[in-house]
Amino acid sequence: MLILLIASLFGLLLLGVPVGFSLLGSSLIAILAQGTIPLQAIPQRLALGLDSFPMLAIPLFILAGTLMEAGGITKRLITLSEVLVGHIRGSLAHVTVVSNVFMSGVSGSGVADAAATGSALIPSMIKRGYGKGFAAAILGASATVGPIIPPSIPMILYGSLAGVSIGKLFLGGAIPGLLMSGSLMIVSYMIARKRGFEKRERARLKEIIKAFRDALWALLMPVIIVGGIFTGFFTATESAVIAVIYSLIIGLFVYKDLKIKELPKKLLEAVSMSSSIGVIIAASAPFAWVMAYAQGPAKVLAMFQSISDSTIVALLLLMLILLILGCFLDGMAIIIITTPVIMPILAQFNIDPLHFGVILAINVMIGTITPPVGTLMYVAISIAKTSVFQFTKEVWPFFLVLVLLLAIFALFPQLVLFLPNLLMK
Incomplete structure (x- = not known):
């Protein structure tokens, strides 16, 4: 039953069926093949998949982001980035x-x-000779940081499924997110020097102060949320x-x-x-339930135990599996499908669920810039009007x-756990 469930999922994905309907279809195929599970289990699990108060934050944060882009917050943050x-x-x-x-x-x-940022910056990069492929690549790579620095939709999802403090997950992503951004800027600088990309004059102090003043209300928002x-x-x-x-407001x-209109x-x-x-969250619920019914978590745990009893080996193997899944599945689906399977592994190998939740979010975000299913990749190439190959x-x-x-x-948990342990003991 487990093999049929997974095989039918990837078969439907290869046929081009959307992720949510592939999850639902594979669950239906497995239940029909099993023969004794009543079909009403599917609508019941679909409803239960969305019946979560913490998950209500997801559409609300999406709405907040949409309103901010229309409300001029995005352009003021871009202006501030330019002067810095x-x-x-x-x-x-770097901007x-x-x-x-x-x-x-x-x-x-x-x-x-x-x-929000790509529609404003990619045309300017192309006009200044950065190339469509590079403009799309740096946009996609830098946007992976979005759900790592708080607030974070993937962390809300994982926290609600795994019973981990969402506030601690938010704090745990702050240092990794900043390190990721800094590293991307270093790589960008090395490429810019090699290709002779332009640089602008340093902004005057008066311009920096004005940009900070204009963006102050936007900068206060994460302070209010996380604080x-x-x-x-x-x-x-x-x-x-x-x-x-x-x-x-x-x-x-x-x-x-x-404008109100x-x-x-x-x-x-x-x-x-x-x-x-x-749709993906709802459809993932019956899929995860069927996987649990087929004893998927126990079988995966047994496989890990047969490979090694080392915590580091188990953690790195999990990261590799998640990176591979990220090439084929949406990040939300990966979190919902794998969290119930992985929790027993975390307990067996003494891996902190808080630490794992942050690196899981990073992992699925890296998957968004890998073909063939990377969502950020497709957003970036559609704005830049370039190809997946470029x-x-x-x-x-x-x-x-x-x-x-x-x-x-993964190897140095304190990079993730330092702020949560300091501020939310």
Whole structure:
């Protein structure tokens, strides 16, 4: 039954069936083949898959990100990034990375960050001779940081499934996210020097102060969200509500770039993006249930125990499996499918679920820039109007440094656990 479940999933994916319907279809095939499980188990599990208060934060953060982009927050964060790092060779590549760092503190979605910053920066990069492939590659790679620096939609999903504090997961992603961004800037600088990319004059102090003042309200948002969660004033879901209200107030009454007549369109955009994620979350629930019924977690645990009793070997093997899955599955689906299977392995090998949750989020985000299914890859190449081949050709240095950092975070847990242990004992 387990083999049929997995084989039918990949068979449907290879046929081009959308991820959510592939998960649902493979569950149905396995249940029909088993013969004794009632079919009403599928709609029951579909409903249970979405019946979660923490998961309510996902559509709310998506809505907040949509409102912020329309409310002028994105363009002010890009302007701030330009005055801070525009003087470094390969200026727009660094602006892209830093803009995504700032955006990651407000939306929690890599796709939303890439769409917002890419539409503004990629045309400028192409115009200045960076090349379509490189422009798409640096956008995709830098957007992987979006769900690592808090808030984070993947961490909300994992935390609700694994029973791990979402506030601690948010804090755990801060240091890795900043290290990832810094490393991407180093790689960008090396490529810029080799190819002779332009650099701009250093901004004057007056320009920096003005950019900070204009972006202040945008910069306050992650402080309010993360600060409120780890001090216990509100939960992750309540922080998402605050993010929506905050973005509405700032967009309508402070920056005044958001118009009331635009609200229905922005709501529809958020609903469209949320529903696509919701279908995957709902469809993953019966898939995970059938896998548990077929004793998938126990069989995977037995396989790991037969390979090695080393915690490091088990952790690195998990990372390798997740990287491979990231080439073929959406990140949300990977988290939902693998979390119930992996939890017994974490307990058996004494791996901290908090530590693993952060590196799991990094892992699935790296998968978003790998063909053939990488969502960030497709967002970037659609904006840059380039090909998967050109993207892959340019993204590999960024991919390699991200995988190296993933291994470092896996081997040195304190890089993840330092802030949660310091601020949320």
